[in-house]
Each structure stands twice: as structure tokens, then as C-alpha cells.
Amino acid sequence: MGGVLVLGAGGLIGQFVAADLIRRGIKVTAAARRFSAAQRDLFGEAACETAIASLDVGRLRDLIAQSGADVVLNCIGVLQDQPGSSTHEAHDGFVERLIAALCAAGRPVLLIHVSIPGEHGADITPFAQSKRRADGLIIDSGLPHAILRPGFVMAPAPYGGSAMLRALAALPIDLPRDLAERPLRYVAVEDIAETAARIAQGWTPGQPYAAIYDLMHPEPNNMQSVLAQLRNWLGDIWRWRVRVPGFAIDLGARAGDLSSWLGWSPPLRSTAMAELRRGVTGDPARWMADTGISPRGLDALLRERPATVENRWFARLYLLKALIVATLVVFWCVSGLIAITVAYGDALEMMERFGFPGGQSHAFVITSSLTDIAVGLLIAVRRTHRTGLVAGIVVAVGYMLGTAVLTPALWTEPLGALVKTGPAIVLMMVALAISDNR
Incomplete structure (x- = not known):
């Protein structure tokens, strides 16, 4: 075979499948908008960084031609609209251009497309609706294709929904009953990789191919049972639990929606909750029969990779982040706002008490207050988050050293304001240490 072009190789599924295909000796071009340093090291010369979802038909055709691949695996997807990405552009809009590029390739290319399970009539979110429209475009195109509809993906590396489940399993809480009892069929990412490899290796260029598979374990499960297994895996230490009310989950989802406009991609968002409340279901019978794959059960998966201290640390820190x-x-x-508004007079009086003339006091209070606000805003935005943390540490250390030299009496204030800056610095160091997403 000529090889496989993996689109979205920086994501959870794309990365694992691309790496698995490389291990099998298959030529792979791993394409993504951006790779982490570890991913660049993993893929080496196979890595191709480009803004895939925004490529036009001509550039997509060129990418396919340059890869020499006769199989294209599309793993691109976004959970919901936010600045810089939209479900329409990432799903049906992109697939429409991809189909046109494949038709213009001048040779037969098999398209393996990663979609979502569920029935069309039950799609209520823009995420699901755009995914389903993309499926329809592929089916109507006449191209050789395989549409893979995996259930809830369980992978060695936690990301997105699987990371959230691990975090919930580490907390002394139970989900609301309506959510805990919703069906949740899962699939091991290893089984997705195995499916992609068997389809890619078994297809002969020019051969007609059309398949739609639900990839999931045949045993029915719900969120409560999956969480119970993850708790046992992590080593459950809680003797009691509190059932979280539904409105608290919805508030968390709304907070997740808000943070997405600052560039974050938390798994707890309104779209995720709507999809989980719908339930993750499907029929894997045809997939199992056609591929001969016997899906891995969660118990077996967890026994294969026993929980280590980093697994427990991650689960406990994930929501704390x-x-x-x-x-x-x-x-x-x-x-910063307090010092420049309601406490402005007190701040000036304090600065003058320690020997700063009026003009310098005004300048220092205003400058330091605006600096504090700027650091907070930098930390809030995902793109500038690490810069903000580093700036915050530098500013806080500067405050401590500056006052030690210029106004050492501030260290003996009754409320110990400067003493409390030390723990704030440590907290910023912790935030910096856990700032990576993958």
C-alpha cells in the first residue's frame, strides 16, 4: 500500500492510530495544525504541521499528492463553536472540501472517517448535526469509504472526556441519577487503531468499499458502572460520597462554555453534557463480524495498565487545575482593582508614610495596580497563560525584594500581606507545572 495520511494526528485518536500504523511498518504522514514537542519526537519525519481544517480544495489535493497515500484517515473534530474554530468548518465544511480534493486526486483513495455513534433523528447539538451531515456527504460522494463511529474512547493517555471521567472517579461524589444511569458504551483506542489498520491493509486501490461501523464494546454499560471500575483502578479511598445535584453539573458546563471563549477546551461544556444525557449507544455486531475484532473490556484494559502514582496525581489535580x-x-x-479604586487613598497614605513623595506614590499605586490586572488577564487567556504565570512570579518576587530594600517595615504589618505573597508564588509554580494539556 502507498501509505496513510492521518488528518488530525495531534488529537487523542489521531495520535494513537498514527503511531500504531507506524509501528506496523506502514508509511504514515501525520498531519495536524500543531504538535507538542513530544509528538514531534514521536512522529519524526512523518510529522506535517499545517492548518488542515482551513485548507482549500487545491491545497488539500496537494497534501494528498505529496503524502503519496492511498488511504486518508480523517480524525478532525471540535466539540463546539469557539473563537478560532467552528463545528461546521471542522466537520461538514471540511469534509466537503476533502471529498472534492479526493475526487481531484486522479487516483483512487480510500477515506476512513471518524464520526460519532447515534441516530440522525436524535441529534440535538451543532456538534452532532454537523458530524452527521459530514457522514451524509461521504456516503453520497461515491468514494470508497469507511465511517467509524466509536463509543466513549478509553485510551492510555487521558484527554477530554476520558480525563474528566478519571477526575470524577477520584472525587467523593456521585453523579445525578439521570446522568449516572445513561448508557455509556466505550471502546478502547487500541481497537480503533486495529480497525483502521485492517481496513487500510485490506483495501486494494480501485476496489469499491462502503462500510459504516459502530465501534464499541457489546456489553451495555452506564456512566455509574464505568466510574465504579475507574474508582477501583485508582484505588478508591473514600468511605462516603455526596450526590451532586444536576444544576451544579449544568453550572460547571456553563463555566466551561465561558472559558472556551478565552481559548480553553474543557471537557465539561454544554455540548458534552447534552451528548452524555443522550447516551452513547450503538450496535457493534457488523463491525465485529466484518473485522473479526473482539473488543477489549474495560476491566481487561485497566488490568493491562495498573494505576501508577502519576495516574492518581492526574485524576486528583485535573479539576483542581x-x-x-x-x-x-x-x-x-x-x-489590582481594589488598590486602584476603593483602597486608592489608603494605598497612597501608606506609600507616603514609608517616605514616597505624593507624585511617586500616585505613579507607583497606579502602575502596580494595572500590572496586577494585566497579569490576571494574561493568566486567564489560554494562549498567554504560561506568560502570565511567569510574569506573575517575576512581579511577586519583585514586590517582595523591592519592599525588603525600600520599605522593610511592610513585612511586619499586622495582617502580613507580603508574607502571604510567598504561597501565591508557589501556587503559580504549581499552575505552571500542570499547564500542559497533552
């Missing part, structure tokens, strides 16, 4: 970021944003922004 959002709390840490929110705390730091509030800390910096509110401290």
Missing part, C-alpha cells in the same frame, strides 16, 4: 487558574485570575485582578 481549573480552580487554581480561576483563583489566580481573581487574586491578581481583584487585588
Whole structure:
């Protein structure tokens, strides 16, 4: 075979499948908008960084030609609209251009497309509707194709929904009953990779091919049972649990929606909750019969990779990360706003008491307050998050050293404001250490 072009190789499924195909000795071109340093090292010369979802038909045709691939695996997808990405552009809009590029390739190319399970009539979110429209475009195109509809993906590397489930399993909580009892059929990412490899290796260029498979374990499951298995895997230490009310989950989803406009991609968003409440179901019988794959069960998967200390740390820190970021944003922004508004007079009086003339006092209070607010805003935005943390550490250390030299009496204030800056620096160091998403 001529090889496989993996589109979206920076994502959870795309990365695993591309790496698996390379291990099998198959020529792979791994394309993504952006790779982490570890992914670049993993793929080496196979890595191709380009803004795939925004490529026009001509550039997509050129990418296919340059890869020499006779199989294209499309793993591109976004959960919901946010600045810089939309479900329409990432799903049906992109697939329409991809189909046109494949038709213009001048040779037969098999398209393997990763979609979602479920019935068309039950699609209520723009995410699901755009995914389903993309499926329809592929089916109507006449191109050789395989549409893979995986259930809830379980992978060694936690990301997105699987990361959220691990975090929930580490907390002493139970989900609302209506959510806990929703069907949740899962699939191991290894089985997705195995499916893609068998289809790619079994297809002969020019051969007609049309298949739609639900990739999931045949045993019915729900969120409650999956969480129970993950708790056992992590080593459940809680003797009690509190059932979270549904409105608290919805508030968390709304907060996730808000953070997405700052560039974050949290798994807990309104689209994710709507899809989970719909349930993850399907019929894997045809997939199992045609490919001969016996899906891995969750118990077997978890036994194959016993929980290590990093797994437990990740699960416990995952949701705390959002709390840490929110705390730091509030800390910096509110401290700056207080000093420049309601406490402005007190701040000036304090500066003058320590020997600063009036003009310098005004300049210092205004400058330091605006600096604090700027640090908070930098931390809040995903793209500038690490810059904001580094800036916050530098500014905080500068405050401590500056006051030690110029106004050492501030260190002995009754409320110990400067002493409390030390823990804030440590918290920013923690946030910096866990800032990576993958």
C-alpha cells in the first residue's frame, strides 16, 4: 500500500492510530495544525504541521499528492463553536472540501472517517448535526469509504472526556441519577487503531468499499458502572460520597462554555453534557463480524495498565487545575482593582508614610495596580497563560525584594500581606507545572 495520511494526528485518536500504523511498518504522514514537542519526537519525519481544517480544495489535493497515500484517515473534530474554530468548518465544511480534493486526486483513495455513534433523528447539538451531515456527504460522494463511529474512547493517555471521567472517579461524589444511569458504551483506542489498520491493509486501490461501523464494546454499560471500575483502578479511598445535584453539573458546563471563549477546551461544556444525557449507544455486531475484532473490556484494559502514582496525581489535580487558574485570575485582578479604586487613598497614605513623595506614590499605586490586572488577564487567556504565570512570579518576587530594600517595615504589618505573597508564588509554580494539556 502507498501509505496513510492521518488528518488530525495531534488529537487523542489521531495520535494513537498514527503511531500504531507506524509501528506496523506502514508509511504514515501525520498531519495536524500543531504538535507538542513530544509528538514531534514521536512522529519524526512523518510529522506535517499545517492548518488542515482551513485548507482549500487545491491545497488539500496537494497534501494528498505529496503524502503519496492511498488511504486518508480523517480524525478532525471540535466539540463546539469557539473563537478560532467552528463545528461546521471542522466537520461538514471540511469534509466537503476533502471529498472534492479526493475526487481531484486522479487516483483512487480510500477515506476512513471518524464520526460519532447515534441516530440522525436524535441529534440535538451543532456538534452532532454537523458530524452527521459530514457522514451524509461521504456516503453520497461515491468514494470508497469507511465511517467509524466509536463509543466513549478509553485510551492510555487521558484527554477530554476520558480525563474528566478519571477526575470524577477520584472525587467523593456521585453523579445525578439521570446522568449516572445513561448508557455509556466505550471502546478502547487500541481497537480503533486495529480497525483502521485492517481496513487500510485490506483495501486494494480501485476496489469499491462502503462500510459504516459502530465501534464499541457489546456489553451495555452506564456512566455509574464505568466510574465504579475507574474508582477501583485508582484505588478508591473514600468511605462516603455526596450526590451532586444536576444544576451544579449544568453550572460547571456553563463555566466551561465561558472559558472556551478565552481559548480553553474543557471537557465539561454544554455540548458534552447534552451528548452524555443522550447516551452513547450503538450496535457493534457488523463491525465485529466484518473485522473479526473482539473488543477489549474495560476491566481487561485497566488490568493491562495498573494505576501508577502519576495516574492518581492526574485524576486528583485535573479539576483542581481549573480552580487554581480561576483563583489566580481573581487574586491578581481583584487585588489590582481594589488598590486602584476603593483602597486608592489608603494605598497612597501608606506609600507616603514609608517616605514616597505624593507624585511617586500616585505613579507607583497606579502602575502596580494595572500590572496586577494585566497579569490576571494574561493568566486567564489560554494562549498567554504560561506568560502570565511567569510574569506573575517575576512581579511577586519583585514586590517582595523591592519592599525588603525600600520599605522593610511592610513585612511586619499586622495582617502580613507580603508574607502571604510567598504561597501565591508557589501556587503559580504549581499552575505552571500542570499547564500542559497533552
